[in-house]
Each structure stands twice: as structure tokens, then as C-alpha cells.
Amino acid sequence: MPGGRGGTTMRKKSTKKYEIPNPQQPQMVSSPSPSSSLFNYRKISLSILVVVVVSLVALLSFSSNKDRAFTSSSPPLSVQPQLYVVEVVNVFPHDPNAFTQGLLYSENDTLFESTGLNGHSSVRKVALRTGEVHTIQSLQYSDFGEGLTLLDDRLFQVTWRQNTGYVYDRYNFSNFESFTHEMEDGWGLATDGKVLYGSDGTSALYQIDPQTMKVTRKQIVKHQGHQVPQLNELEYINGEVWANVWMTDCIARISPKDGTVLGWILLHNLREGLLASGANSIDVLNGIAWDRDGGRIFVTGKLWPKLYEIKVHPLKTPIRGDIKQICIPTTQDF
Structure with missing residues (x-):
């Protein structure tokens, strides 16, 4: 029997931008203390980690949807009498x-x-x-x-x-x-x-x-x-x-x-x-x-x-x- 072609649902990519502060950009405030600089670097590292995690989740989701689309579009195997x-x-x-x-x-x-x-x-x-x-x-x-x-x-x-x-x-x-x-x-x-x-x-x-x-x-x-x-x-x-x-x-x-x-x-x-x-x-x-x-x-x-x-x-x-x-x-x- 011919198999139906299943619909493929593609998730839209997020349009949210993740801004990473440039450490060389002139600051409008007074120079931070060493502890404040350490806090900023930790904040930057955390932001980078968030971007990586979100990107991986989006990639896995896209791959999963793609796999489901190929599976549903393939005709079912006919049973051999x-x-x-x-x-x-x-x-x-x-x-x-x-x-x-x-x-x-x-x-x-x-x-x-x-x-x-x-x-x-x-x-x-x-x-x-x-x-x-x-x-x-x-x-x-x-x-x-x-x-x-x-x-x-x-x-x-x-x-x-x-x-x-x-x-x-x-x-x-x-x-x-x-x-x-x-x-x-x-x-x-x-x-x-x-x-x-x-x-x-x-x-x-x-x-x-x-x-x-x-x-x-x-x-x-x-x-x-x-x-x-x-x-x-x-x-x-x-x-x-x-x-x-x-x-x-x-x-x-x-x-x-x-x-x-x-x-x-x-x-x-x-x-x-x-x-x-x-x-x-x-x-x-x-x-x-x-x-x-x-x-x-x-x-x-x-x-x-x-x-x-x-x-x-x-x-x-x-x-x-x-x-x-x-x-x-x-x-x-x-």
C-alpha cells in the first residue's frame, strides 16, 4: 500500500541576540575593582555557555524534526504473504x-x-x-x-x-x-x-x-x-x-x-x-x-x-x- 507523506514541522530559529560585552570597549564608569572584573568575566563566560547550550538544543530539535519527517514520508513496508x-x-x-x-x-x-x-x-x-x-x-x-x-x-x-x-x-x-x-x-x-x-x-x-x-x-x-x-x-x-x-x-x-x-x-x-x-x-x-x-x-x-x-x-x-x-x-x- 502506498504510504502517506507525513507533514514536516520545522521550528523557527530564535531571533534573540546574545550580546557579549567587549572587554576592550571604553567604559563610561570608573575602573572596576579586581573582584568586579572577575565577576564580569564570569558573567561573560556564563553568557557564552548559555549561547552554546541554546544552539545545541535548537540543532537537536531540528535534527529530530528532520528525522521524523523522513520517517513519516517513507511508505510502510508491505507484509510478505x-x-x-x-x-x-x-x-x-x-x-x-x-x-x-x-x-x-x-x-x-x-x-x-x-x-x-x-x-x-x-x-x-x-x-x-x-x-x-x-x-x-x-x-x-x-x-x-x-x-x-x-x-x-x-x-x-x-x-x-x-x-x-x-x-x-x-x-x-x-x-x-x-x-x-x-x-x-x-x-x-x-x-x-x-x-x-x-x-x-x-x-x-x-x-x-x-x-x-x-x-x-x-x-x-x-x-x-x-x-x-x-x-x-x-x-x-x-x-x-x-x-x-x-x-x-x-x-x-x-x-x-x-x-x-x-x-x-x-x-x-x-x-x-x-x-x-x-x-x-x-x-x-x-x-x-x-x-x-x-x-x-x-x-x-x-x-x-x-x-x-x-x-x-x-x-x-x-x-x-x-x-x-x-x-x-x-x-x-x-
């Missing part, structure tokens, strides 16, 4: 034909998932440990499914390139309501149990009233002053909004208070491991689910054959390259 890597705790099967757009954990090792692509979009209930799809609701061909979240007994889903979405009953997936939202597009959804958080592929993070679907707050997500575009799938975890950044292997940990990126989670090893195993048809990382009661985090990607339970650890060694180049893509049209 923490970098994290992941440890794979468990690996579960995942439908390799699922173009994952939204992912969330319910309970009893059950996931809800939203998939995309025209003609293949759906909302589904999935068994975590087997990857089996227990319930599925397909969307009409014109709908490209995107982000998904669960609030109470209602599943909210948004669609791509539209300002519309759907609400489903979590138990039987009946499509009983549609809605219109105020975001530029529909990409990601999450909730803290009270409001919905939404993304539209830009650097904006929206807060939405789940009753009216009206935007109540909009923040621009930034990393050290740089906007972070292409925010995609979202999850609310322990007071933070976690966001997949499209076309990267990064998850941004975002403060919902001001949109500041608090940290970056680097997941390059997951995609690289899949490619090394021969999974060449995979698409980008996308999908974050949080088991609040069990403290577990799950991630997957579009067309990934695996879903991972991970633990997040602070990165202790420097990375090669600039985090902005690794995790902040250049904006592009869709």
Missing part, C-alpha cells in the same frame, strides 16, 4: 470425466460437486472414499455449471456467462428455484454460514445476501498492491476465503475483511505427479472442500482421476522465481 506447500495425507478416486467447478464437504464422508461443460454439467452427491456418484442432477445443455455451496439445506449453484443460478434441496436435488445475481459472471461460491461469497473470474470478491441474492459488499483482491484476477472456485476456511486462481497451481488465502492475500498455497506437485503417472488429459487444479468438524482439506481438478486430502505447511526454503509470475495470471478474455 506466507507461502505454503502441501503434504498429501490420503488419495481418493475421482471421476476423470468430471469437469469440476465446485466442491464441498457435507458430512459422513460425503461430497457435493458441481461439474461444467455444456451437455455435461451437473450437481452430484459423491462418496468420498470410493468416488461413486450416489445422486446426480443434470443441467440443460445451455447451462455451463460453475461454483457450488451449501447453506442450511439449500445448494446454490451459479452458471458461466450468465447471471442466473439454481437452488436445490440437498436431499433430493429437486431443482425448485432459480435466481439472478449481480456479479459480472458466475465462477465460484462459498459461505461462512451467513452470507455467500462469490467470484466472477475477475479480481473481485463479492458478499451476497442469500435471501435476496443482492451484492452487499464487493472487494478487490490484491497481493502487495497487485490485483489478483481469475479468481475461481471458493471455500471458506477458518475465517479466510480460499480461492483457486484459474490457470495456475495456486490457491490464494484471502482476508474477507479487506481482500488482502494473506498467503499462497503452492500445489504444483499434485498436477506434476498426475502427469508423470500418465494422466495426460487432465485440466487445471480446481476444487476445494473443507471438513470443518474433522479439520480436513480436500482438493482436486477438472478431469482429475484423483482427489487429495492435504495438510498445509509453511514453505521453509526459497522458491525460484517471483510469486507474482507463478500465481497471478495476466488477464485474458474468455
Whole structure:
């Protein structure tokens, strides 16, 4: 953040003159006695001392004010967001034909998932440990499914390139309501149990009233002053909004208070491991689910054959390259 330039207060130099009597100047009075001369010399010495002390005080005051001025005019140091890597705790099967757009954990090792692509979009209930799809609701061909979240007994889903979405009953997936939202597009959804958080592929993070679907707050997500575009799938975890950044292997940990990126989670090893195993048809990382009661985090990607339970650890060694180049893509049209 740019720092404000503080005002500099300069003390005026004193205009008072300190007159030092000249011992060679003719005196208008009679010659003083030796004791009187000694008194005058002491008086002169005292006057000189006063001048020196006052000058030093003025100089120190000027220097102090100058130092404060430079300090206040310097911009505050920006806080470097923490970098994290992941440890794979468990690996579960995942439908390799699922173009994952939204992912969330319910309970009893059950996931809800939203998939995309025209003609293949759906909302589904999935068994975590087997990857089996227990319930599925397909969307009409014109709908490209995107982000998904669960609030109470209602599943909210948004669609791509539209300002519309759907609400489903979590138990039987009946499509009983549609809605219109105020975001530029529909990409990601999450909730803290009270409001919905939404993304539209830009650097904006929206807060939405789940009753009216009206935007109540909009923040621009930034990393050290740089906007972070292409925010995609979202999850609310322990007071933070976690966001997949499209076309990267990064998850941004975002403060919902001001949109500041608090940290970056680097997941390059997951995609690289899949490619090394021969999974060449995979698409980008996308999908974050949080088991609040069990403290577990799950991630997957579009067309990934695996879903991972991970633990997040602070990165202790420097990375090669600039985090902005690794995790902040250049904006592009869709």
C-alpha cells in the first residue's frame, strides 16, 4: 500500500541576540575593582555557555524534526504473504470425466460437486472414499455449471456467462428455484454460514445476501498492491476465503475483511505427479472442500482421476522465481 507523506514541522530559529560585552570597549564608569572584573568575566563566560547550550538544543530539535519527517514520508513496508506447500495425507478416486467447478464437504464422508461443460454439467452427491456418484442432477445443455455451496439445506449453484443460478434441496436435488445475481459472471461460491461469497473470474470478491441474492459488499483482491484476477472456485476456511486462481497451481488465502492475500498455497506437485503417472488429459487444479468438524482439506481438478486430502505447511526454503509470475495470471478474455 502506498504510504502517506507525513507533514514536516520545522521550528523557527530564535531571533534573540546574545550580546557579549567587549572587554576592550571604553567604559563610561570608573575602573572596576579586581573582584568586579572577575565577576564580569564570569558573567561573560556564563553568557557564552548559555549561547552554546541554546544552539545545541535548537540543532537537536531540528535534527529530530528532520528525522521524523523522513520517517513519516517513507511508505510502510508491505507484509510478505506466507507461502505454503502441501503434504498429501490420503488419495481418493475421482471421476476423470468430471469437469469440476465446485466442491464441498457435507458430512459422513460425503461430497457435493458441481461439474461444467455444456451437455455435461451437473450437481452430484459423491462418496468420498470410493468416488461413486450416489445422486446426480443434470443441467440443460445451455447451462455451463460453475461454483457450488451449501447453506442450511439449500445448494446454490451459479452458471458461466450468465447471471442466473439454481437452488436445490440437498436431499433430493429437486431443482425448485432459480435466481439472478449481480456479479459480472458466475465462477465460484462459498459461505461462512451467513452470507455467500462469490467470484466472477475477475479480481473481485463479492458478499451476497442469500435471501435476496443482492451484492452487499464487493472487494478487490490484491497481493502487495497487485490485483489478483481469475479468481475461481471458493471455500471458506477458518475465517479466510480460499480461492483457486484459474490457470495456475495456486490457491490464494484471502482476508474477507479487506481482500488482502494473506498467503499462497503452492500445489504444483499434485498436477506434476498426475502427469508423470500418465494422466495426460487432465485440466487445471480446481476444487476445494473443507471438513470443518474433522479439520480436513480436500482438493482436486477438472478431469482429475484423483482427489487429495492435504495438510498445509509453511514453505521453509526459497522458491525460484517471483510469486507474482507463478500465481497471478495476466488477464485474458474468455
